[in-house]
Amino acid sequence: MLRVLLAKDLLRARRNPLPWLINLLMPLCMTALIGLAFGGKSDNGALGRIRFAVVDEDRTVLSDFMRGAANQREGGKYLEPVFLGRDEALRQILDNQLSAAVIIPTNFTRNYLLGSEKVSLELVKNPAESIHPAVLEELLGAVVTAMNAVAENFQSDFPELRAVFEGKEDYHKVSELIDRAGDKLKAAKNYIDPPLVSYEKEVPAVESNDGALEGGGTKSGAAKSAPAFNLFAYLLVGLAGMFLLFLASTGMADLHREVRLRTFERYHTLHQQLLPFVAGKVLFAVVMLLLSGAVMLGGGGLIFRIPWQQPAALALLVLGYAGFAAGLMAVLVALVPDERRATALNTIAGMALGLAGGCAFPPQQLPAFLREHITPRLPSFWFVDTARALQSGGADVPWLLVTLKLLGLGMVLIGIAVMLFHRRFRQGLRA
Amino acid sequence: MSLLKVERLSKAFGAIRAADSVSFEVRPGEIYGLLGPNGAGKTTTISMISGLLKPDAGEVFVGGKSFWSDPRQAKRIMGVVPQELAIYEELTGRENLEFWGRMAGLGYGEARSRAVELLEALTLTDRAKDAVKTYSGGMKRRINLGCALLHRPQLLLLDEPTVGIDPQARLNILEFIRNLRASGTAILYTTHYLEEAETLCQRIGILDHGRLLAEGTLAELQERLGGDRVFLLEADFKGASPEAWDGFLQRFRVIQKTERQLVVAAIGTRDPSECLKDLLGLPVRVENVTLKRPSLNDVFLQLTGRDLRE
Numbered sequence: 001m002l003r004v005l006l007a008k009d010l011l012r013a014r015r016n017p018l019p020w021l022i023n024l025l026m027p028l029c030m031t032a033l034i035g036l037a038f039g040g041k042s043d044n045g046a047l048g049r050i051r052f053a054v055v056d057e058d059r060t061v062l063s064d065f066m067r068g069a070a071n072q073r074e075g076g077k078y079l080e081p082v083f084l085g086r087d088e089a090l091r092q093i094l095d096n097q098l099s100a101a102v103i104i105p106t107n108f109t110r111n112y113l114l115g116s117e118k119v120s121l122e123l124v125k126n127p128a129e130s131i132h133p134a135v136l137e138e139l140l141g142a143v144v145t146a147m148n149a150v151a152e153n154f155q156s157d158f159p160e161l162r163a164v165f166e167g168k169e170d171y172h173k174v175s176e177l178i179d180r181a182g183d184k185l186k187a188a189k190n191y192i193d194p195p196l197v198s199y200e201k202e203v204p205a206v207e208s209n210d211g212a213l214e215g216g217g218t219k220s221g222a223a224k225s226a227p228a229f230n231l232f233a234y235l236l237v238g239l240a241g242m243f244l245l246f247l248a249s250t251g252m253a254d255l256h257r258e259v260r261l262r263t264f265e266r267y268h269t270l271h272q273q274l275l276p277f278v279a280g281k282v283l284f285a286v287v288m289l290l291l292s293g294a295v296m297l298g299g300g301g302l303i304f305r306i307p308w309q310q311p312a313a314l315a316l317l318v319l320g321y322a323g324f325a326a327g328l329m330a331v332l333v334a335l336v337p338d339e340r341r342a343t344a345l346n347t348i349a350g351m352a353l354g355l356a357g358g359c360a361f362p363p364q365q366l367p368a369f370l371r372e373h374i375t376p377r378l379p380s381f382w383f384v385d386t387a388r389a390l391q392s393g394g395a396d397v398p399w400l401l402v403t404l405k406l407l408g409l410g411m412v413l414i415g416i417a418v419m420l421f422h423r424r425f426r427q428g429l430r431a
Numbered sequence: 432m433s434l435l436k437v438e439r440l441s442k443a444f445g446a447i448r449a450a451d452s453v454s455f456e457v458r459p460g461e462i463y464g465l466l467g468p469n470g471a472g473k474t475t476t477i478s479m480i481s482g483l484l485k486p487d488a489g490e491v492f493v494g495g496k497s498f499w500s501d502p503r504q505a506k507r508i509m510g511v512v513p514q515e516l517a518i519y520e521e522l523t524g525r526e527n528l529e530f531w532g533r534m535a536g537l538g539y540g541e542a543r544s545r546a547v548e549l550l551e552a553l554t555l556t557d558r559a560k561d562a563v564k565t566y567s568g569g570m571k572r573r574i575n576l577g578c579a580l581l582h583r584p585q586l587l588l589l590d591e592p593t594v595g596i597d598p599q600a601r602l603n604i605l606e607f608i609r610n611l612r613a614s615g616t617a618i619l620y621t622t623h624y625l626e627e628a629e630t631l632c633q634r635i636g637i638l639d640h641g642r643l644l645a646e647g648t649l650a651e652l653q654e655r656l657g658g659d660r661v662f663l664l665e666a667d668f669k670g671a672s673p674e675a676w677d678g679f680l681q682r683f684r685v686i687q688k689t690e691r692q693l694v695v696a697a698i699g700t701r702d703p704s705e706c707l708k709d710l711l712g713l714p715v716r717v718e719n720v721t722l723k724r725p726s727l728n729d730v731f732l733q734l735t736g737r738d739l740r741e
Contacts, residue, residue, distance in 0.1 A: 004533040008519070008526075015521040015562070262517035266578070269481045269511035270534050272502045426485055 005280030006287065009254065013288065023247045024292050026239075049080040050132045053089035053101035060109040061165045093124060099132035100125045102140060112147070113162040115155060153184060232304035233391050234362075240296045241321070241384040242354030247292050248325035249346035251285030255330065256339040268425060275418045282326040282414055289322035290315075310390045313399045317390070320406030321383040327413030328379075334420035357381035379406055432495060433458050434508075434586045434617040435480065440489035442475055442641075449475035451641040452489070457586070457617045462608065464632030465621040466727060468737075472641040473621035474514060477590045480619070481511045493586065507536070510584030514591045516575045520564035524555050524574050527563060532581035542581065549577040553607065569600025576604065580611075587611065587618045593627065605631055625727045637731055644734045649727070656696040656725045656733060660703060661686060662710055664693040665719040676713060683709075686733045694732065696725065 013020060056064075084092070089101035103122035111117045123140055125133035154161070157177055164174055255278070258264040267277050297318070301308055308314055329346055336342035354360055356370055357380025363371055375381045382402050389397040433456035442450040450472045457463040465473050478484040480491050482502050491498040493505040518527045525546050532542030550556045553573040558566065563574060576592055589608070593601045608631065612618055622628055628635050629649055636646035645652060662683075669690045673679050682701075686694040697706045703722060711717055732738060 001534070004530065008522070008530050011526065012519060012521045261519070262513045262515045263519065265483060266511065266513060266517040266531070267534060268483055269509075269513075270506055270531075270536075272482065272506065425483060 001276050002280050002283055005277065006283050009281065009284035010287070012254075013284075019250050020247065020288065020292070023243055023250055024295055026243055026246075049078055050099050050135060051080040051082065051097070052099050052132075052136055053084045053092065054081045055084060055086045055089050055101055055103040057086065057106045058104045058108040090124065093126045096126065096128050098126060099129050100136045102136070109165055110162070112151070113158045113165065115151065115158060153188075154181065157181070232300075233306045233308075234388060236297065236300045236304065236306065237387045237391065238354075238359040238384050240293065240300075240318075241357065241359035241380050241387070242350065243296070244289050244293060244318070244321060245325050245329075245350035245353055245380065246347065247289055248285050248322070248329045249332075249343070249350055251288050252281060252326060252329035252333050253339070253343055253346065254284070255281050255333045256342060259337075260339060274421050274425070278330060278414060278418050278421060282323075282330055282410075285326035285329070286319070286322045289325060290319060293318040293322065308391065310399075313390055313397075314387055316403050317383060317387055317399050317406075320403035320410075321379070323410030324379050324383075324406040324413070325410075327410035327417070330417035331413050331420065334417040334424065337424065353378055353380040357384060359384050379409060382406065433492075434494060435619060436492040436495075437476070437480065438490045438492070440476060440479055440491065441487050442472075442479060442484060443487055448641045450479065450486070453638070453641070453643045454489075455636050455643060455646055457619050459585070459617045460612060460615045461634065462612050462618040462620050462632045464628040464635040465619065465638055466623065466625070466628045466635050466731070467621075467638035468623055471623075471638040473623075473638055474590055475641070476638070477511070477588050477619070477621060481509065481588055482506060507582070508584060509586040509588060510579035510582065511588045512576050512579045512590060512592050514594060516571050518563055518571065518575055518578060521562060523560050523562055524566070524570075525550060525559040527574055528577055528581060531578040535582035537581060545581050549580060552610075553577050554603070567600070569596045569603065572596050572600065572604060573607070576607070585616060587616050589618060589620045591621055591623070593622070593624070601627075625731075629727055635727065637727075637734060639731075639735050645730065652727065652730045653725045656684065656686065656729060660722055661694055661696045661725045661729055662706065663721040663723065664695070664710060664713075664717055665691060665721075666693070666715045666717045667691070668693055668715065671715050679713070682706075684733075686729055687736070687738075694729065696729075 082098070084101075086101075086103060089098065089103075092098045093101060101124040103124065105120070105122060108119055108121070111119045121140060121144065123133075123137060125137065151158075157180060160173060160177055164177065255264065258267075258277075258281075264277060268274065271277070293315075297308070297314065300306065328349070332346050332349060333342055336345055356366070356374055357363075357378040358366065358375055359380055363375050363381065363385070366375060382405065386397055386399050386402045390399055435457040437456065438454050440450050440453045441448070453472070453476055455463065455465075465476065467473050475484065479486045479489075480493075480498070482498060482505065485499075491505075494508050496504070498505045519530070522530065528546035528549055529542045532545055533539070537545060547556075547559075550559045553576070555570060555573060555577075558570065563571060566574065572592060576589070579587065592608075593604055596604075605627065608618060608620070620627075620632060632649075634646060634648055635652060637644045637652070645655060667690070668688060673683075673685055673688065673693070682698055683695040683706075684698055686696060688694075695710075697703075707720060707722070710720060728738060
């Protein structure tokens with residue numbers, strides 16, 4: 001019977017797919033909008049290289065040095081400077097080809113070394129981007145801080161340095177300058193090394209082929225690192241968590257239509273037990289949620305080039321979550337006889353569960369009380385947290401336990417919904 | 432033996448008594464009409480018979496067995512056609528029939544062949560593959576009726592199956608129901624259309640405010656008025672009191688009295704011309720007298736003091 005009920009509902013959904021399509025496309029569009037607004041690129045989900053212009057209007061050795069430093073070593077991995085004139089740089093920013101332009105103004109080196117006038121570097125940011133220009137601004141701030149520190153400590157050497165940059169000094173003087181600079185840095189060594197505050201990235205230990213544990217990447221360069229943080233994956237999992245609830249609401253709201261159309265009643269004139277009918281609708285909702293999950297996460301993965309780390313575990317987790325979502329919405333439908341009120345309540349419940357469960361915002365950003373006492377108890381949090389943990393490459397993520405918990409909860413909710421419907425029928429079921 | 436027996440069935444929703452000690456029975460090959468205005472308790476009664484509502488008191492026997500002793504068996508015997516169109520508009524007529532056939536316990540092949548049979552019987556074969564939402568009101572009603580017949584029920588409960596359709600579509604449905612009856616199906620038919628009850632049903636129960644006021648064949652109900660004819664007098668009856676007219680209430684039964692109309696039936700077997708002479712001699716200036724056969728509406732009028740058409 002479940003197969004017949006499912007076939008009927010799938011046929012009806014195929015003939016009227018609009019409500020499903022809206023809820024299906026929303027998370028994909030939102031992921032794209034939010035991801036692109038925050039500058040996320042689809043290549044491995046990392047921020048990508050920051051393309052910016054360096055406009056050197058000073059044309060001195062120091063400005064050449066600054067130009068060259070921008071794409072050396074580590075900088076080359078993340079920065080992609082192009083050297084342009086001011087007009088061309090501004091044009092390319094307007095065309096959205098550049099994230100920003102750093103302008104080294106005329107007489108920058110001269111004024112810096114004279115120390116007589118305040119000097120400034122100019123940064124023109126692309127208003128259509130947010131992350132990349134902000135990163136450049138921070139970097140430029142660091143450069144300015146360093147240049148200020150140099151100016152403070154090496155001011156006495158500036159006249160000679162100026163002569164060097166202007167090509168008036170001989171190499172003996174240059175070597176003396178380097179020697180003196182070395183002495184000053186040696187004196188400062190005690191303050192710099194060891195640093196008072198340090199940061200160390202933790203790399204999980206990975207078992208190598210010979211069974212020995214390797215960790216920290218210190219002894220062996222072959223140590224496997226965790227997958228890079230992927231903004232699109234993070235967003236998509238969260239939004240999927242919320243929109244699967246809305247889709248479950250769409251699926252289970254069909255029970256309201258069955259009540260309104262009297263088809264539920266007609267079924268009851270043929271069968272005494274209501275469980276098969278409600279279970280059939282839950283099965284339909286679960287199937288639709290699985291299809292939607294596949295479109296959202298699978299299709300979204302292809303669109304945004306997200307390499308899902310454990311797709312099978314993620315699929316089972318979606319199954320568990322679908323069971324829970326359908327059960328929850330069945331209870332809400334059974335509780336509220338009025339279709340319009342129930343739709344509003346379901347939407348509010350979906351949004352509340354999504355927001356408080358960390359689907360839309362990172363759970364760390366939620367208010368303390370919510371974060372500590374409510375969020376961990378929400379099934380929506382169980383789902384997104386586990387899915388995100390799976391995606392971040394965690395080896396010991398308890399996804400199976402979470403899946404079973406979600407499925408178990410879904411079954412309990414279905415049982416409650418059936419009881420509520422029996423009670424409503426006894427009292428005279430009306431839409 | 433009756434296929435459906437209802438004994439002192441009662442149901443209240445708060446202070447409203449939707450069914451009050453309703454009793455009747457339906458025999459195989461009989462159409463029993465439950466006639467009453469909207470809100471009389473017809474749908475509540477059908478809901479209790481079909482197990483959708485549990486009665487507060489009373490019993491329903493289907494095929495000689497109490498419904499609640501074995502609801503599954505009772506539901507297998509009966510088919511229910513709800514007043515509303517309980518069908519899926521997105522599905523085609525054939526898909527609807529096949530689905531409800533499967534729900535009624537038929538196998539895939541049987542449901543398919545039965546759907547084809549019913550589409551033909553309901554003269555819907557040419558529209559079988561169209562979505563129900565493209566059907567006319569009458570066609571939807573026919574599919575709604577057909578969905579209850581897939582499993583060949585011995586007892587059919589029809590809750591106002593012709594509401595809101597045109598006369599031709601109504602005639603088609605009534606003809607189809609007559610054919611069902613001819614094949615031996617017992618039918619409980621609720622309606623508020625007098626003509627349907629008069630022309631279709633072998634026995635009629637008159638229901639009002641949850642109470643079965645009278646039941647019997649059309650002739651038996653007409654007999655309650657005291658004969659096979661009633662007189663309709665038109666005059667200014669404002670201030671007139673039939674009780675005060677000399678011997679009037681011994682010779683006539685007042686069915687209805689308004690300011691402009693008086694409906695009466697003669698008591699005993701009297702010649703119509705004699706009755707007419709009596710009526711023209713009343714102390715009011717009679718403008719018009721009509722002699723007619725009593726209708727169910729007259730019976731309803733006599734029982735409730737209200738017109739069923741009101």
